[in-house]
Amino acid sequence: MTRTKSEKIKAKALELGFLSCGISEADFLSDEKDALQKWLQQGMHGEMSYMERNQEMRLDPRLIFEGARSVISVLLNYYPKKEQQDAEAPVLSKYAYGKDYHFVLKEKLNLLLKYIQEEIAPCNGRPFVDSAPVLDKAWAAKAGLGWIGKHSNLISVEHGSFFFIGELIVDLPLEPDQKTVRDHCGTCTRCIDACPTQAIVAPGVVDARRCISYQTIELRGELDDKLKDQFKNRVFGCDICQDVCPWNLKSEPHQEPDFEPHPQLLELTRKEWMEMDHALFNELFRKSAVKRTKYDGLKRNLRFLDDQ
Template identity: 70%
Template sequence: MEKTNENASVRIKEKAIELGFLDCGISATRFLAEEKDRLVKWLQDGMNGEMEYMANHLEKRIDPRLLVENSRSVISVLLNYFPSDKQIDPEAPVLSKYAFGTDYHFVMKDKLGELLQFIQSEIAPCEGRCFVDSAPVLDRAWAARAGLGWIGKNTNLISTEHGSFFFIGELIIDLELPVDDKIVRNHCGNCTRCLDACPTQALVSPFVLDARRCISYQTIENRGEIDQALKGKFENRVFGCDICQDVCPWNLKSEAHHEPAFLPDLKLMNLTKGEWNGIDKSLFNELFRNSAVKRTRFEGLKRNLKFLEE
């Protein structure tokens, strides 16, 4: 397919910002050789825990041309979720910031769908797919290649302008676009705040996360019993964990989002420690009907609460 002109990329980025995205960058589809080597070693070391799906479709993870036929471009977008609200009770079990509002999968897919329609109608006819953390796509790798940030020592994508409290999504399309020829250098320097702050030592070395020790993995992905060796190390986290981001100096740049769908239910933010521990299925369904917290299910949340109290 013929390459579009430079103005096409500018218009796509402007539309992305108009839709509420924090940033947008474009890279060319290619085989991710370096990422493959790191991923294979990580899997061989068993650091994915029970996330067996991480080992599935390996070739698709590192080559988007196998996901979208004849794909030429990866359009990466960021969506801010940093909240202005805080949980009222300082002793209440702590919910990860990303789970305060509506499940981000729905919100981002809708916006990406609009962006794809814009490209098809205003830029050039094309085919493509939207991806939001639910398919074998290496989101952070593509965002880094699009110049949106660097992958930090805590394994999160970090932006010099926005910090790291954002979701990442992609459009992979069969239209060749001018790419962003800028790779953001690593700005972590000698800082080790994320490694030092992780209460379970899940960051086993800079840029390497052992998911089996990660609070997010244990409270969300793990379907069995939580590892008793981690007892007393969760710092009251009941679903997800933001510690390695909270201590990152680059997140001093974080500003509150303006996405209505991410605004939390005040009832949720006002829950006391006692109300959390006494939560029943009816209240769970009421508070988390459209939330990412549904992923752990009611039984999983009760397991997490019990682990914090024992």
């Protein structure tokens, strides 16, 4: 039986190491408009002023990429084989163990684009990995890859939620996925109950100003003193809402060499974290997403934990 263009693209995505792939027609995300505007109006984006800009672009990929016809969404597993050994050490989010996902995911998306151009049909396309105003989770949900959980992350029935999301927007019309994954959270509120700073203010709504990930990564200046003693030893990012999610019992270790941590990283003791100098920071996080907060930002976070 002859496979469609969409089927061939999905098969190639799996071959490249993606967990799954789904396709949507590039059109206006009408269902997300009101929720996005309300979230912004209430100031829940904190200092992330870039979220206020280009709101129409966030809702319509045709305004980002001229001639856009299809949005190809992919998931890439990052669940680690091992975690930090010292139970007292500051906790690093699992997504930051290895090489910065922006580079890894974009490289794979470019390979997928090359395959489409050479084997499917001539076209123009552009990969997106947090690099433009694209609502990753909304597009992945629309493509049938999962549903938005109460912690506001995408959850896959097959894979849980420890994965990165990326898109390839192309000017090629493709058969879109018609399936919609229903919300399987039910009455479960484990993520809401477990959030130490009570950042999940409603199902699917996170007040970034209270979120540990926002505080330790996005925020410039000093951390919010009102949240002192609530960080649960998190130094960069926070996985608590995902760690307690029953769907992540399905998470399996990734097979991506680029996501393997520096050999020394998971063995660091609390003392070694607290005394980390610039040289060690550069050695451990040379290619990591932790570089985003810079050495001074990480030391700020460590001081905040040390004061608790």
